[in-house]
Amino acid sequence: MKQYLIILPVLAFCFTLSSCNKNKNPEDYVTAENFVVHTSTDFPDSAKTFLNTNTESSEKKKLTYAFDGTNVELLINDEPVKSIENYYIPDTSAIVVADFNSDGYDDIFIPYSDPTDYGCYYCYNYAKNDFYEDSQLNEIGKIMSVSDNGTLLLDQSDNSTERTIEYQWFGNDLRAIQKTEIYKDENKVSHKDVYKYDENGMEYLFESTQ
Numbered sequence: 592m593k594q595y596l597i598i599l600p601v602l603a604f605c606f607t608l609s610s611c612n613k614n615k616n617p618e619d620y621v622t623a624e625n626f627v628v629h630t631s632t633d634f635p636d637s638a639k640t641f642l643n644t645n646t647e648s649s650e651k652k653k654l655t656y657a658f659d660g661t662n663v664e665l666l667i668n669d670e671p672v673k674s675i676e677n678y679y680i681p682d683t684s685a686i687v688v689a690d691f692n693s694d695g696y697d698d699i700f701i702p703y704s705d706p707t708d709y710g711c712y713y714c715y716n717y718a719k720n721d722f723y724e725d726s727q728l729n730e731i732g733k734i735m736s737v738s739d740n741g742t743l744l745l746d747q748s749d750n751s752t753e754r755t756i757e758y759q760w761f762g763n764d765l766r767a768i769q770k771t772e773i774y775k776d777e778n779k780v781s782h783k784d785v786y787k788y789d790e791n792g793m794e795y796l797f798e799s800t801q
């Protein structure tokens with residue numbers, strides 16, 4: 592009989608707890624101290640450890656050059672890479688360093704002794720860490736400038752006409768895409784003719800203004 596008297600109060604207590612739990616909002620069991628709310632756009636230090644990927648750019652390749660008699664020494668990051676042998680001393684003021692083949696690395700134009708606007712292009716090969724003579728650039732064989740959009744501009748002006756031919760790389764192919772001529776007629780009126788090139792390299796008049 593005493594055992595039943597002990598069990599009944601225990602069962603009553605458990606029933607009371609069970610009834611309370613059914614009416615309790617589950618959110619009441621969540622304590623704010625278990626969470627950290629970040630209202631700024633900065634990540635917490637703990638999160639940054641998971642986002643720390645390698646964002647460094649590829650190794651820089653700085654092209655410089657030096658002279659050894661008639662030879663031109665090409666250096667990458669101050670390390671000798673190639674020696675260009677010449678039978679003349681190039682005009683240092685006419686040497687041009689630029690990315691002539693649009694691959695992201697600087698190349699070099701080394702002029703002949705006379706005329707200095709003609710010369711040879713040497714392009715940098717990243718995979719081999721070496722320079723090679725580019726046949727397509729050297730077929731043109733005259734110094735070109737690199738435009739802001741990466742095309743090459745060849746000045747073919749003469750005494751009567753300002754003439755510029757624009758070249759662009761299409762994969763490994765260098766093609767002329769536009770020629771612009773500005774000149775004056777017999778009445779001293781200025782004209783501008785723009786020529787385009789079709790897929791076969793044939794030139795056609797695209798626009799003429801005055």
